Amino acid sequence: MNDTTVNGTGVHTAGQFRPDDPEIQKDPYPYYPILREQAPVLESDFEGQPCWILSRRDDILTVLRDPETFSSATAPISNLLFTDPPDHQRLRRMVSGMFTRKAVEPIRPYIAEKIESLISAALEMRHCDFVDVVAGQLTVATIARVLGVGVDDVQRLRQLTKLGGEYVRAIRLGREPSPDSLSANRELVGFAAELVRSSNVEGGGVVAKLGESARQGELTEQECAEFVVVLLVAGHTTTTNLLANSIYMLTERPGDLASIRDDPSFTTSFVEEVLRTRPSFHRLLRVTTREVTLSGTRIPAGAVVRMLIASANRDPSAIETPEVFDPYRQQRMHLAFGQGIHTCVGQWLARLETTIALETIARRVSSITLDPQRPPIRFSGGTFNEFGFEHLPVRLEPTQ
Amino acid sequence: MKVAVDQDKCCAAGICVTLAPDVFDQRDEDGVVVLLDNEPPEDMRAALREAAGSCPAMAIELTEES
Numbered sequence: 001m002n003d004t005t006v007n008g009t010g011v012h013t014a015g016q017f018r019p020d021d022p023e024i025q026k027d028p029y030p031y032y033p034i035l036r037e038q039a040p041v042l043e044s045d046f047e048g049q050p051c052w053i054l055s056r057r058d059d060i061l062t063v064l065r066d067p068e069t070f071s072s073a074t075a076p077i078s079n080l081l082f083t084d085p086p087d088h089q090r091l092r093r094m095v096s097g098m099f100t101r102k103a104v105e106p107i108r109p110y111i112a113e114k115i116e117s118l119i120s121a122a123l124e125m126r127h128c129d130f131v132d133v134v135a136g137q138l139t140v141a142t143i144a145r146v147l148g149v150g151v152d153d154v155q156r157l158r159q160l161t162k163l164g165g166e167y168v169r170a171i172r173l174g175r176e177p178s179p180d181s182l183s184a185n186r187e188l189v190g191f192a193a194e195l196v197r198s199s200n201v202e203g204g205g206v207v208a209k210l211g212e213s214a215r216q217g218e219l220t221e222q223e224c225a226e227f228v229v230v231l232l233v234a235g236h237t238t239t240t241n242l243l244a245n246s247i248y249m250l251t252e253r254p255g256d257l258a259s260i261r262d263d264p265s266f267t268t269s270f271v272e273e274v275l276r277t278r279p280s281f282h283r284l285l286r287v288t289t290r291e292v293t294l295s296g297t298r299i300p301a302g303a304v305v306r307m308l309i310a311s312a313n314r315d316p317s318a319i320e321t322p323e324v325f326d327p328y329r330q331q332r333m334h335l336a337f338g339q340g341i342h343t344c345v346g347q348w349l350a351r352l353e354t355t356i357a358l359e360t361i362a363r364r365v366s367s368i369t370l371d372p373q374r375p376p377i378r379f380s381g382g383t384f385n386e387f388g389f390e391h392l393p394v395r396l397e398p399t400q
Numbered sequence: 401m402k403v404a405v406d407q408d409k410c411c412a413a414g415i416c417v418t419l420a421p422d423v424f425d426q427r428d429e430d431g432v433v434v435l436l437d438n439e440p441p442e443d444m445r446a447a448l449r450e451a452a453g454s455c456p457a458m459a460i461e462l463t464e465e466s
Contacts, residue, residue, distance in 0.1 A: 064456075065458060092412070096411070096412035096431040100426050341457055343456035
């Protein structure tokens with residue numbers, strides 16, 4: 001390959017890649033092959049904070065599988081995301097048993113009933129914003145159910161989540177958080193603390209279990225509340241992206257809707273292919289605890305490493321024709337749920353939820369098209385450079 | 401082929417259980433791997449390799465019998 005690759009929007013070079021440029025991040029894909037080939041360890045910065053950007057799958061796996069060298073303590077918050085062993089394992093095992101494939105299965109009827117009524121409402125509207133009307137509603141309801149809590153104001157929680165993400169981003173970069181994001185974070189943590197206080201073990205659910213752990217002194221009240229915030233936030237934002245990204249693919253590939261209707265195994269591989277090609281977030285980060293060399297480049301101790309997992313998912317060294325969306329692929333090599341000890345604890349819930357939603361939609365809806373009057377608005381940003389849609393206005397036609 | 405698991409490393413992702421449900425299970429309390437069969441039949445070889453290779457925590461060890 002030459003120094004540059006030409007695509008529809010012009011010429012791209014590795015040096016132009018900016019991890020903090022919102023315009024580039026709305027469609028970063030043209031840069032990934034160039035980065036993998038020419039600058040697999042790109043020295044860059046994120047809003048002034050120096051970082052090294054990794055784009056090759058092998059390097060990213062090396063990092064994710066070595067928590068001793070690549071620490072997750074990238075923010076001064078002691079929750080599941082930002083802790084290392086042994087704290088991380090202590091926290092994770094408090095909840096991991098409640099998120100296994102077996103453990104989430106009993107929530108199936110609840111999800112099925114919820115999506116059924118959301119689709120009925122959406123069909124009545126004909127034109128709707130899929131994110132606001134369906135995806136955001138389903139994912140908040142589902143994670144609330146798993147946690148064993150009530151969330152009355154879904155839109156408020158989604159607002160707070162967005163601002164809370166800005167708060168985490170600011171303190172990670174050592175900046176003063178904006179007053180709005182600071183108060184949103186306070187409100188979120190306060191809301192979570194209240195959920196913990198009002199939970200009881202007989203009621204079941206993850207929050208009650210964490211509350212019990214706190215009462216037994218296994219974690220502080222603050223840790224407990226922050227734990228609940230992470231589960232609540234990560235439990236709906238990423239799955240909202242996954243569901244919206246899936247629907248967007250169906251607008252581009254209308255034939256797949258019929259395949260979902262006819263073949264449950266197709267639905268499974270379709271969802272995995274959406275995860276591979278459009279993962280719900282594009283980046284993960286770690287900080288080095290010692291000097292290390294990746295793809296021939298020396299990275300000093302104490303350096304921030306940003307991994308482009310969306311690039312890893314399209315690395316030709318691991319997958320054939322990586323740029324092609326092939327919903328029949330059987331290979332599950334993607335890193336959409338991460339890898340290593342921090343692998344997404346909610347991955348089986350995300351799969352269950354998305355599969356049930358798509359199956360229900362395929363049964364109830366005969367066609368999904370983008371609304372010609374209102375183009376989709378992409379969302380990228382948040383704590384982990386999430387990748388999905390802020391708004392996805394669609395037209396739904398019912399099946400006969 | 402012999403299989404061993406390291407419960408200390410396990411992060412309870414449950415991928416092994418999906419690939420080889422007769423060989424691996426998960427504890428109810430925390431989802432940590434439980435080995436059901438440490439010498440599975442030879443026709444499981446491919447599934448076991450995939451399970452070991454895709455374990456996020458690298459907690460599955462396979463050894464060829466000599």
